[in-house]
Structures are given as structure tokens and as C-alpha cells.
Amino acid sequence: MLQKNNMNKPRKNNTKAVVEKMIRESEVAVSHSDIMAELGKTRNRVTIYRALDRLVEEGVIHRIVNIDGVSKFAACQTCGDKHHYHNHIHFSCTECNEVTCLDDVEPSFNLPSGYSVNEVNFTISGVCNKCPQ
Amino acid sequence: MLQKNNMNKPRKNNTKAVVEKMIRESEVAVSHSDIMAELGKTRNRVTIYRALDRLVEEGVIHRIVNIDGVSKFAACQTCGDKHHYHNHIHFSCTECNEVTCLDDVEPSFNLPSGYSVNEVNFTISGVCNKCPQ
DNA sequence: CTTTATTTCGCAACACTGTTGCAAATATAG
DNA sequence: CTATATTTGCAACAGTGTTGCGAAATAAAG
Numbered sequence: 001m002l003q004k005n006n007m008n009k010p011r012k013n014n015t016k017a018v019v020e021k022m023i024r025e026s027e028v029a030v031s032h033s034d035i036m037a038e039l040g041k042t043r044n045r046v047t048i049y050r051a052l053d054r055l056v057e058e059g060v061i062h063r064i065v066n067i068d069g070v071s072k073f074a075a076c077q078t079c080g081d082k083h084h085y086h087n088h089i090h091f092s093c094t095e096c097n098e099v100t101c102l103d104d105v106e107p108s109f110n111l112p113s114g115y116s117v118n119e120v121n122f123t124i125s126g127v128c129n130k131c132p133q
Numbered sequence: 134m135l136q137k138n139n140m141n142k143p144r145k146n147n148t149k150a151v152v153e154k155m156i157r158e159s160e161v162a163v164s165h166s167d168i169m170a171e172l173g174k175t176r177n178r179v180t181i182y183r184a185l186d187r188l189v190e191e192g193v194i195h196r197i198v199n200i201d202g203v204s205k206f207a208a209c210q211t212c213g214d215k216h217h218y219h220n221h222i223h224f225s226c227t228e229c230n231e232v233t234c235l236d237d238v239e240p241s242f243n244l245p246s247g248y249s250v251n252e253v254n255f256t257i258s259g260v261c262n263k264c265p266q
Numbered sequence: 267c268t269t270t271a272t273t274t275c276g277c278a279a280c281a282c283t284g285t286t287g288c289a290a291a292t293a294t295a296g
Numbered sequence: 297c298t299a300t301a302t303t304t305g306c307a308a309c310a311g312t313g314t315t316g317c318g319a320a321a322t323a324a325a326g
Contacts, residue, residue, distance in 0.1 A: 013274055013321050032312075044276050049313065051274090067254060069202035069283080070312070089242060094251060107242040107255070109222055112235065114262025118227060121200060121256045122240070129247025146292055146303055165283075177305050182284065184303090202312080203283070 015043050016051040020060055020075075029064050029072035029090065029099035064090045064099060067125045072099050090123045095131035099123075148176050149184040153193055153208075162197050162205035162223065162232035197223045197232060200258045205232050223256045228264035232256075 022038060023030050035048050052073055055061045064072045074090075089102045107122055127133050155171060156163050168181050185206055188194045197205045207223075222235045240255050260266050 015274075046277080046314085047275055065198060065200055065202050065256075067198055067252065069198050069204065071202065089244075091244075091248060102245065105242050105244065107240045109238050109240040109255075111222075111224075111238065111257070112262065115224060115257075115259060116266055117257055117259040119200065119258045121254070121258070122242075123198075123254045124244070124248075124250055124252070125254070126249045126251040129245065133249055148303075178283095179285080179306080180304055187303095 015047050016054055018043075019048060019051045020055055023055075023061050023073055024075045026074075027100070029074040029101065031066075031070055031072045033070075064101075064123065065121055066099060067092050067123060074099075074101050077101070077103055087120060088122070090121075091128055092123055092125040093128035093131055094125055095127050098128065100128065148180050149187055151176075152181060152184045153188055156188075156194050156206055157208045159207075160233070162199075162207040162234065164199075164203055164205045166203075197234075197256065198254055199232060200225050200256060207232075207234050210234070210236055220253060221255070223254075224261055225256055225258040226261035226264055227258055228260050231261065233261065 018039065019035055022035060032045075032048060032052065035052075036045065039048070052061070052071075056063050056073070059076065061073045061075055064074060066072055087106055089105045089107055090099055091102055092099045111117065151172065152168055155168060165178075165181060165185065168185075169178065172181070185194070185204075189196050189206070192209065194206045194208055197207060199205050220239055222238045222240055223232055224235055225232045244250065
């Protein structure tokens with residue numbers, strides 16, 4: 001009988017776990033294409049997109065929209081279980097292209113009355129502390 | 134002799150001016166597709182992209198990357214000629230899908246040493262003051 | 267264990283945003 | 297007017313992300 005899944009594409013139904021582990025172990029925010037590069041061809045593009053969606057929905061990771069419009073993902077560190085909006089700054093380095101969560105930097109701002117907040121996306125682009133200025 | 138440009142597509146070489154006017158007269162940030170919708174088929178997709186690029190480069194408008202990763206554009210109001218980075222908050226309403234510049238709200242934050250700032254992108258999504266909460 | 271239901275997955279196909287190369291059209295300078 | 301520079305349209309492409317569907321894997325029920 002023909003095996004549809006060959007050696008190159010072992011199906012294990014654990015994409016979500018693998019993706020989560022990868023994001024947790026990364027110092028910087030990770031994009032879909034980063035994950036694709038690491039998992040190679042063991043998983044399908046769409047499967048990874050769906051795993052990321054599920055993880056975001058479950059509040060395990062959060063999505064960062066980079067300056068170039070591409071989503072990056074980072075594990076939720078400082079956020080508790082409640083997973084309110086992420087009130088910290090993301091730094092996008094123009095030199096090394098890495099996006100890091102500056103968990104300790106809490107921006108403060110005062111919204112005019114009548115506005116309610118669901119989600120914040122604070123991204124600063126510049127040169128990070130690891131790159132030569 | 135064959136006219137390549139028919140009545141439906143009058144070439145006027147003023148796309149940049151038209152686009153700038155449209156953005157200036159808008160209360161909210163405007164996307165490429167918004168402009169396409171208004172200019173209809175009088176201009177080419179690419180022409181509008183290039184006009185926007187030029188306007189951004191000239192410091193006439195600034196680019197806002199929305200939560201969904203799509204670029205929106207707004208006229209530079211508070212920024213002077215020098216056009217440093219835009220230190221104000223953009224509010225993206227989940228109800229009316231409009232993006233407004235909250236020019237008066239200046240977020241404050243303290244970066245760790247070793248970081249230098251080129252550009253900031255502060256977008257808050259939620260419900261704006263015109264929509265029912 | 268066997269059957270059923272749920273979840274995850276791969277594939278194909280698509281939509282949308284944005285970019286690039288090139289040639290034609292327009293505007294500007296001399 | 298002629299030469300040069302800018303703007304434009306078209307085609308083609310790349311990248312990101314989504315959807316439908318049927319198959320496979322896992323979990324749950326009997």
C-alpha cells in the first residue's frame with residue numbers, strides 16, 4: 001500500500017508544540033519564514049500559519065507587526081494568565097533585523113476620553129545594543 | 134494614429150499632487166487601496182505606490198503600519214520641516230476600521246542604553262471616540 | 267479493541283500588498 | 297526645437313497570509 005507520507009515529511013501532529021518551543025527558546029521575535037527555514041520541509045506552510053494562529057488565540061504567544069508589515073511572534077513572558085494587551089516596546093533593529101521585546105520598558109501615554117484599548121503595538125526601529133552604532 | 138491613452142485613463146502627470154491632496158484632506162490615515170478606490174481606474178496601481186513612496190521620502194506624508202500589516206498614510210501635521218521620527222500615537226479602530234493620528238498624545242518611554250531610535254510606530258487598536266463602545 | 271468524533275495536516279488555489287524592469291509619455295532645461 | 301529628466305502604464309513577479317477540502321492522526325466513546 002502506498003504511503004502518502006514519505007520520510008521527508010513525517011507527520012507527527014505536534015506542529016503547535018514544536019513551533020511554541022522554537023519561539024520560547026528564541027531570544028528574539030520569530031517570523032513565519034524563520035520557522036519555515038528551521039523546520040525545513042517537514043511541515044507545510046499552512047500548517048505553521050495555523051499553529052501560530054492557535055498559539056496566539058490561546059494566549060501563549062503574541063503577535064508583533066514589524067515595520068515592514070510582517071508578523072513576528074514572541075513568547076509571552078511578563079504577561080500573566082490574563083493576557084491583557086502587551087504594554088511593552090518592541091525594538092526592530094535595522095542592522096541585524098532582529099526584533100526584541102523590551103519587556104522592562106513600559107511606555108506611558110494618556111488617551112483622550114472616549115477611546116478604549118484592546119491591543120497596543122509599540123515598535124521602535126533603530127540600532128540595537130548589540131550592533132555598532 | 135492610435136492613441137494609447139483613451140478617455141478612461143487620462144494621463145496628467147500629477148498623481149503625486151492628487152494623492153497628496155487626498156491625504157491632506159482626509160481626517161484619517163489613508164491606505165493605497167483607499168486611494169485606488171477613489172481614483173478609480175484613472176491611475177495605475179504602481180503609479181500610486183510610487184507617488185506614495187516619493188511623498189514619504191520627501192517628508193510630506195508619513196507611513197503608518199497598521200495592525201494588519203497594511204501601510205496607511207497621513208499628512209505630517211505637527212512635524213516641522215526636519216521631519217524627525219513621528220512621536221505620536223496612531224489609533225486603529227476595530228469598529229470603523231479608521232486610523233487616526235492622535236497628534237497630541239506623546240508617549241514617553243526610556244530605552245536601555247545602547248539603543249538608538251530611527252523611527253517609532255505606536256499603534257493602539259481599540260474603539261475610537263466616534264464608535265459605540 | 268472497535269467505532270466515532272475531533273483535531274491536525276497537506277495540497278491546491280486564491281487574494282492582497284508591494285516591487286522591479288522596461289518602454290512610452292510627459293515635463294523640464296538648454 | 298532638441299536633449300535630458302521625471303512620471304507613467306504594463307507585465308511580471310515575490311512575499312505574506314487565507315480558505316476549502318479531503319485525508320490522516322489523535323482523542324473520545326462505546
